[in-house]
Amino acid sequence: MTTLQAPDTPFLALDVDRVDANIARLRQHLDLLGTPLRLHVKTAKSVDVAARAFGGGTGPITVSTLAEAEYFADAGWTDILYAVGLDPHKLPRAQALVERGVDLTMLLDSITQADALVQHCRTHGVTIPALIEIDCDGHRGGIRPDSADLIPIGRRLADAGCLRGVLDHAGESYFATTADDQRAAAGVERVTVLDAADRLRQADFACPVVSVGSTPTAHATAELTGVTEVRAGNFVFFDLVMAGIGVCRVADLALSVVVTVIGHHGNEGIFTDGGWMATSRDRGTAQQAVDQGYGLVADIDGVLIPDLLMVGASQEHGVLSIRPGSSRRLPHLPIGTRLRILPNHACATAAQHSRYLVHHGGSTDVVSQWPRHNGW
Amino acid sequence: MTTLQAPDTPFLALDVDRVDANIARLRQHLDLLGTPLRLHVKTAKSVDVAARAFGGGTGPITVSTLAEAEYFADAGWTDILYAVGLDPHKLPRAQALVERGVDLTMLLDSITQADALVQHCRTHGVTIPALIEIDCDGHRGGIRPDSADLIPIGRRLADAGCLRGVLDHAGESYFATTADDQRAAAGVERVTVLDAADRLRQADFACPVVSVGSTPTAHATAELTGVTEVRAGNFVFFDLVMAGIGVCRVADLALSVVVTVIGHHGNEGIFTDGGWMATSRDRGTAQQAVDQGYGLVADIDGVLIPDLLMVGASQEHGVLSIRPGSSRRLPHLPIGTRLRILPNHACATAAQHSRYLVHHGGSTDVVSQWPRHNGW
Numbered sequence: 182m183t184t185l186q187a188p189d190t191p192f193l194a195l196d197v198d199r200v201d202a203n204i205a206r207l208r209q210h211l212d213l214l215g216t217p218l219r220l221h222v223k224t225a226k227s228v229d230v231a232a233r234a235f236g237g238g239t240g241p242i243t244v245s246t247l248a249e250a251e252y253f254a255d256a257g258w259t260d261i262l263y264a265v266g267l268d269p270h271k272l273p274r275a276q277a278l279v280e281r282g283v284d285l286t287m288l289l290d291s292i293t294q295a296d297a298l299v300q301h302c303r304t305h306g307v308t309i310p311a312l313i314e315i316d317c318d319g320h321r322g323g324i325r326p327d328s329a330d331l332i333p334i335g336r337r338l339a340d341a342g343c344l345r346g347v348l349d350h351a352g353e354s355y356f357a358t359t360a361d362d363q364r365a366a367a368g369v370e371r372v373t374v375l376d377a378a379d380r381l382r383q384a385d386f387a388c389p390v391v392s393v394g395s396t397p398t399a400h401a402t403a404e405l406t407g408v409t410e411v412r413a414g415n416f417v418f419f420d421l422v423m424a425g426i427g428v429c430r431v432a433d434l435a436l437s438v439v440v441t442v443i444g445h446h447g448n449e450g451i452f453t454d455g456g457w458m459a460t461s462r463d464r465g466t467a468q469q470a471v472d473q474g475y476g477l478v479a480d481i482d483g484v485l486i487p488d489l490l491m492v493g494a495s496q497e498h499g500v501l502s503i504r505p506g507s508s509r510r511l512p513h514l515p516i517g518t519r520l521r522i523l524p525n526h527a528c529a530t531a532a533q534h535s536r537y538l539v540h541h542g543g544s545t546d547v548v549s550q551w552p553r554h555n556g557w
Numbered sequence: 558m559t560t561l562q563a564p565d566t567p568f569l570a571l572d573v574d575r576v577d578a579n580i581a582r583l584r585q586h587l588d589l590l591g592t593p594l595r596l597h598v599k600t601a602k603s604v605d606v607a608a609r610a611f612g613g614g615t616g617p618i619t620v621s622t623l624a625e626a627e628y629f630a631d632a633g634w635t636d637i638l639y640a641v642g643l644d645p646h647k648l649p650r651a652q653a654l655v656e657r658g659v660d661l662t663m664l665l666d667s668i669t670q671a672d673a674l675v676q677h678c679r680t681h682g683v684t685i686p687a688l689i690e691i692d693c694d695g696h697r698g699g700i701r702p703d704s705a706d707l708i709p710i711g712r713r714l715a716d717a718g719c720l721r722g723v724l725d726h727a728g729e730s731y732f733a734t735t736a737d738d739q740r741a742a743a744g745v746e747r748v749t750v751l752d753a754a755d756r757l758r759q760a761d762f763a764c765p766v767v768s769v770g771s772t773p774t775a776h777a778t779a780e781l782t783g784v785t786e787v788r789a790g791n792f793v794f795f796d797l798v799m800a801g802i803g804v805c806r807v808a809d810l811a812l813s814v815v816v817t818v819i820g821h822h823g824n825e826g827i828f829t830d831g832g833w834m835a836t837s838r839d840r841g842t843a844q845q846a847v848d849q850g851y852g853l854v855a856d857i858d859g860v861l862i863p864d865l866l867m868v869g870a871s872q873e874h875g876v877l878s879i880r881p882g883s884s885r886r887l888p889h890l891p892i893g894t895r896l897r898i899l900p901n902h903a904c905a906t907a908a909q910h911s912r913y914l915v916h917h918g919g920s921t922d923v924v925s926q927w928p929r930h931n932g933w
Contacts (some may be wrong), residue, residue: 245873265873268830274589293892321819322828347898443642444698452698454644462838497621497641516669
């Protein structure tokens with residue numbers, strides 16, 4: 182059997198036991214609250230990973246690109262929300278998905294987009310449903326629940342049979358550093374989107390879907406009454422940013438980049454063959470209380486090496502050094518030693534690769550190779 | 558004919574006229590100095606782009622991964638330097654390239670690596686030549702020319718017929734903000750590597766290759782006596798980091814990311830469908846005198862929109878806003894408008910994509926699609 186010592190580095194290692202545990206934890210939480218998960222597949226972009234969340238089968242998913250939607254549709258997934266604001270130019274591909282039997286939902290937040298969607302549907306004799314994006318904290322798109330545009334958008338969609346509901350996303354929650362603040366962000370996310378749903382219903386529009394979600398709020402929420410689905414994706418892998426705000430422990434991180442020591446810079450630094458091409462340039466922890474550089478460093482068995490950080494990166498070179506302020510000395514890691522880098526941001530790091538080498542916790546045996554579907 | 562208005566966004570647009578002009582400029586400079594270019598193909602990872610530097614044919618190249626070496630070898634390129642420190646585990650793939658007729662050169666900077674290379678060559682009856690990496694400014698791997706390891710490494714390689722020469726790279730030059738400082742960095746790069754070559758020659762080792770290079774020093778150098786080749790790669794596209802230190806003008810940037818407006822945040826921001834997945838997380842200009850955010854914004858014809866920056870990015874959302882401190886107002890850019898983002902770092906941005914849509918300057922007609930070869 183191949184082990185994590187065999188393939189040429191750098192590559193992604195995925196601890197499937199941690200994936201399963203991360204999924205079980207959120208599933209249990211949402212089951213208690215009685216609200217289904219609509220898995221966001223933008224992190225893993227893998228049908229194999231997504232299937233872990235649905236007992237090996239399929240289920241409702243959120244995608245960030247139409248390429249993801251097409252890839253999952255090819256694998257038999259039929260309940261797909263495309264949660265990026267509608268570019269009217271992409272309607273032919275959306276239509277093609279609907280015509281092959283996918284229950285595809287689009288997202289929009291303007292009269293212009295609603296008119297474009299409705300016009301396309303009328304011209305082509307197709308119905309493509311949509312959610313209206315609601316802004317709960319100013320972090321991304323969407324309109325406020327009291328926006329003068331909400332009812333006109335709702336009317337256009339409803340008249341064409343395209344109004345499916347409302348959605349928001351608590352982007353603020355990624356900067357909420359305590360469980361209380363994350364729970365507060367979840368509360369704002371829920372109340373805001375329900376306000377919008379109420380306004381639409383008061384105007385006599387059906388609003389069957391009320392969709393909320395982010396990895397922090399999905400874990401923090403204690404109240405989902407009125408919400409019909411929770412979107413989250415990062416939690417399947419977790420990462421140092423999520424650990425930095427306490428949503429998970431470092432021991433929950435399922436994804437790592439396997440690299441090899443290729444040189445030394447005196448007693449100051451260790452060079453590896455994993456640069457930013459392998460980890461991404463994401464430095465999400467730089468804004469957190471503890472800056473983890475480009476990532477924490479573990480040995481090939483996954484045991485963290487105390488205070489060793491990936492402090493620098495060029496395209497195909499990583500630089501490891503001791504955490505600033507620590508009195509530890511650089512460990513002896515000869516040329517050829519394999520290490521695992523735990524990333525800042527799993528979505529960005531995974532995106533640099535085309536496959537996962539899957540192993541169980543505590544083992545370096547590679548039990549599967551799962552492809553990723555990148556691109557647009 | 559397809560135009561830049563046709564494919565779904567985001568995607569890479571490549572102005573081939575600017576590529577050709579950037580290549581002609583450096584070629585002319587190096588021709589005057591009488592030193593050949595060894596093109597670094599890590600930026601474009603495209604045989605089509607690389608061929609522009611060699612009159613449509615092939616020539617000496619530098620690669621950053623063995624995957625690049627194999628891809629170029631498949632296309633008939635035979636003179637390849639793999640310029641990342643040797644991981645002994647990768648020797649079988651290097652051997653396979655040599656055995657199919659590629660003149661492959663490896664890089665190393667330690668006795669451990671030299672021993673591993675020589676041992677592999679003796680065991681398998683193959684000769685894989687190598688350069689010794691020299692450190693000229695502490696920015697990456699390599700040993701100093703006066704290192705006690707230089708002669709022992711040289712002897713091991715020479716005894717096995719594997720010693721080809723020395724190489725360095727002025728990483729410091731990316732932080733040199735004036736032409737004088739860049740020329741000084743080029744001088745340090747040249748003098749340092751020549752010191753090492755002299756020491757090896759004084760010890761009676763042949764040292765036929767003396768390799769230097771970085772995009773800033775390649776353009777700044779006025780003296781290359783003793784140097785046998787210059788490596789540079791970024792210059793085929795250039796980017797805002799290179800413009801920020803004056804190595805090129807913004808008007809020389811050949812690569813852009815085409816995105817579409819998908820929403821507005823009042824008068825404060827414009828949302829596009831190009832997030833960090835399309836641009837990368839690279840914020841190289843954040844450390845420069847002028848922070849260009851995630852990039853400058855041009856219209857689809859390539860005309861810069863004054864003071865409009867891509868200021869934020871989530872995975873598939875870009876946020877455009879007016880440069881802080883500017884008194885300009887956000888331009889009217891309706892939903893569906895296509896724009897082009899000029900990136901901080903061409904190597905990182907290009908790496909997020911699998912192909913280039915090629916156009917001529919001043920035209921949006923797509924004349925070719927060139928694939929990229931990513932991965933390891």
